[in-house]
Amino acid sequence: MSDVASTSPSTSPSSSASFHKADGIDSSRRTWIAITCGVGAVGGAAVAVPFVSTFAPSERARAAGAAVRVDISALQPGEKLTVEWRGKPVWIIRRTPEQLAALAKHDAQLADPKSERKPSELTPEYARNAHRSIKPELFVGVGICTHLGCSPGDKFTPGPQASLPDDWAGGFLCACHGSTFDMAGRVFKNKPAPDNLEVPPHMYVADNVLLIGEDKKA
Numbered sequence: 223m224s225d226v227a228s229t230s231p232s233t234s235p236s237s238s239a240s241f242h243k244a245d246g247i248d249s250s251r252r253t254w255i256a257i258t259c260g261v262g263a264v265g266g267a268a269v270a271v272p273f274v275s276t277f278a279p280s281e282r283a284r285a286a287g288a289a290v291r292v293d294i295s296a297l298q299p300g301e302k303l304t305v306e307w308r309g310k311p312v313w314i315i316r317r318t319p320e321q322l323a324a325l326a327k328h329d330a331q332l333a334d335p336k337s338e339r340k341p342s343e344l345t346p347e348y349a350r351n352a353h354r355s356i357k358p359e360l361f362v363g364v365g366i367c368t369h370l371g372c373s374p375g376d377k378f379t380p381g382p383q384a385s386l387p388d389d390w391a392g393g394f395l396c397a398c399h400g401s402t403f404d405m406a407g408r409v410f411k412n413k414p415a416p417d418n419l420e421v422p423p424h425m426y427v428a429d430n431v432l433l434i435g436e437d438k439k440a
Contacts, residue, residue: 271288276404289435291427292414294360302376304365307434311365312422314432321405322359324380325352328404333411334418344368346437349421354406358394362424362432363407372398394419 224438287308296316297303300321303314329335337345348356355361367374372405375393383386386402393404399414407419423437 232367248287287435289433292432292434293430294432295430300378303433307422310422312434313361313363313365315361315363315405317353317359317361317405321378321392322400325404325406328389328391331410332404332408333413333416335408337408337418339417344418344420346421346423348437352406354408354418354421356424356426361406362434363422364420364422366420367396367398367401367415368409368419369396369399369401369413370416372396373421374403377402 224250279398290305290307290312292303292314294303294316297314297316299316299318301316305312305314323326333414337350341347343353353361353396354363365373374396376384376394377390378392380390380392383390385400386398391404393402395402396415399437401413401415404410404411407421409415409418422434424432424434427433427439
């Protein structure tokens with residue numbers, strides 16, 4: 223039996239999953255809840271990637287590792303949704319055509335571009351491709367850095383910016399120790415994080431409904 227995650231946008235400033243627009247990373251980033259704090263926007267471009275609120279699974283379901291059903295019908299290109307599964311933050315991102323196109327341009331800069339390291343732990347067979355996903359535009363990944371377990375922040379806006387290279391194409395920055403990941407959760411070379419972000423078991427039970435934690439039909 224799976225829990226159901228609501229995908230109704232939250233716009234209240236007091237909500238823990240409200241919409242934000244900022245480049246900073248919350249000081250409490252070592253707790254994964256900090257991922258609701260913000261996204262990148264530079265040069266006055268006002269490029270925001272909103273978060274979508276969710277209901278956490280019950281304590282009993284969480285302890286049992288219950289699968290989580292997520293309606294992603296409202297998720298727009300460039301937006302990110304975060305749900306909880308087994309006490310972990312799971313990111314669901316509907317990538318733009320530009321973000322997808324950029325994935326093929328920096329393989330030489332990645333530590334594991336083909337997701338060959340620890341495949342049974344980090345990348346299910348159906349995600350061992352250039353976009354690390356079942357559907358090219360939709361990335362599903364665990365938002366925990368493979369270095370020391372911090373939560374990387376969103377840096378979706380391409381181009382030069384603090385702590386990132388001039389040819390940055392968009393992705394994630396773990397401000398704890400500087401590890402960077404692309405929009406498929408692949409880690410860049412010469413960074414503290416040894417591996418790509420984990421892709422959890424998941425499958426589509428309908429065109430716009432994901433089941434996180436099971437992949438029997440994938």
